[in-house]
Amino acid sequence: MARKVVKSAAPRAPLDPRPEFHGPILQGLRGHEAPVRALLDALSRGRLASTLLFAGPSGVGKKRAALGLAQSLVCERATPSACGACGPCVRVANVQNESVLLVEPQGAGIKIEQAREILRFLALRQLGRARVVIVDEAHLLNPQAGNSLLKALEEPPPGTHFVLVTSQPGALLPTIRSRAQTIRFQALADEVVAALTGAPDWVVRAAQGSVEAAARFSGDGDGWESLRRSALGALDEMVSGRWPEGLEGLRESAKDRDSALFISRIWGRALRDFAFYSAQGGLVEGRSHLPDQAELTRRGARLPVGWLEQLSELCLQLEQDIARNVDKGLAFENFCLSAIGAYSGREPRPVLG
Ligand SMILES: [Zn+2]
Structure with a gap:
């Protein structure tokens, strides 16, 4: 299934942290x-x-x-x-x-x-x-x-x-x-980001303690929501052992650094849910990073624990690579190869720095 990926040259959000605040x-x-x-x-x-x-x-x-x-x-x-x-x-x-x-x-x-x-x-x-x-x-x-x-x-x-x-x-x-x-x-606690921005839960979690990121992720119509769906769709295919069809689109979006970070964080959070589900045999109310993705979480939780750990590490590495401005397309491709390798039981490829 082809997924529409909105290219997000995210506009600066209106929420410069300079709200109507009177006082020191x-x-x-x-x-x-x-x-x-x-x-x-x-x-x-x-x-x-x-x-x-x-x-x-x-x-x-x-x-x-x-x-x-x-x-x-x-x-x-x-x-x-x-x-x-x-x-x-x-x-x-x-x-x-x-x-x-x-x-x-x-x-x-x-x-x-x-x-x-x-x-x-x-x-x-x-x-x-x-x-x-x-x-x-x-x-x-x-x-x-x-x-x-x-x-x-x-x-x-x-x-x-x-x-x-x-x-x-x-x-x-x-x-x-x-x-x-x-x-x-x-970084701010999720509750503080939520209180300051009123952003939806998934935005708060993807923003990882940044009010500015939360404002940006909610400030582009449904662009970020669409990117999130694409990222999760690609992850779903990967944990099912398929090469993600929408990867080209994601790679295109990921040319923008904010979008690349966003995708890697969405994946990182999903992997944490998989690992938690796998360890606990289910998700506890309020502990899920992707409360709307129960099916995907169940599928992901079937991956062997060792693989989930490796994938989480690779995802962290992906995020660091993006922050360090290495070739984002290559970093993404390597992550995907490793994720699919995890499913099929092959050795993950190292993420190239
Ligand atoms: Zn004064």
């Missing part, structure tokens, strides 16, 4: 109690490092946390928590505060012109209580731009704070990483 941003952040506490504690003791690195998965609210910290630094009423209501606080929330510079990648990276803009900003006279430079996706600073900022990051002018935000701290220039104090953010 930091205190309104959900699911990041530990880093928020650490920041407020450092502020109240006057021990906040002047260059911070907010590191953690994409789409969990790191940039929003940086804006929250900026509020705490520029608020004219309350400290260490901002009031959220004074002029400077409101302007930070709207990303319109003249004392806060937010730098985001333009195209593929953060370029030298943008670094110069930061240096010009630092040369201006300070107007409010403090100045804050937030660099989003800081790992995309190109080397020239990064190097031009080293001195400023090492010793920002008095009253100036840098917050570098990244989902890939390992990809940051080591010279920059060593100048910043790292604050770690974790």
Whole structure:
């Protein structure tokens, strides 16, 4: 059966985590109690490092946390928590505060012109209580731009704070990483993502703790739902020992990195259900990642446990390959070969890196 695969050049979802929230941003952040506490504690003791690195998965609210910290630094009423209501606080929330510079990648990276803009900003006279430079996706600073900022990051002018935000701290220039104090953010719990987005259950589970991903997966009409059906259809054929008919379509969709990750996560969750079903002889209410796929789960659970484990590992590897930007088509094909091999009892092929 041919399956329609919607090619998903997923549009940016409307849910930039900047909802109608009035009040201090930091205190309104959900699911990041530990880093928020650490920041407020450092502020109240006057021990906040002047260059911070907010590191953690994409789409969990790191940039929003940086804006929250900026509020705490520029608020004219309350400290260490901002009031959220004074002029400077409101302007930070709207990303319109003249004392806060937010730098985001333009195209593929953060370029030298943008670094110069930061240096010009630092040369201006300070107007409010403090100045804050937030660099989003800081790992995309190109080397020239990064190097031009080293001195400023090492010793920002008095009253100036840098917050570098990244989902890939390992990809940051080591010279920059060593100048910043790292604050770690974790993936959000499914309940928090569900509460923040109101997204359907399968979207929340595929989003793996990212509000941004959940918004994206629910923001494209039925594109993602259709992709999910295709991915599960292909998996169904694989666990039945057939070469998935819709694989070409999936490979086409998987050229887009978000879609590729989405497919691998859907498969990963399904494999976990198979393994759980196989071990328990059934699924427990509320424990299923694919509550609407009972038939597929039963079929998948018939695979030998050892194979299920290997396939789960291969799926994890697939996800890592996609994150590392290796040839996604090849990574997919290798996973499929291994999955079918699992059914027929042959050795799985290694997923090529
Ligand atoms: Zn305020």
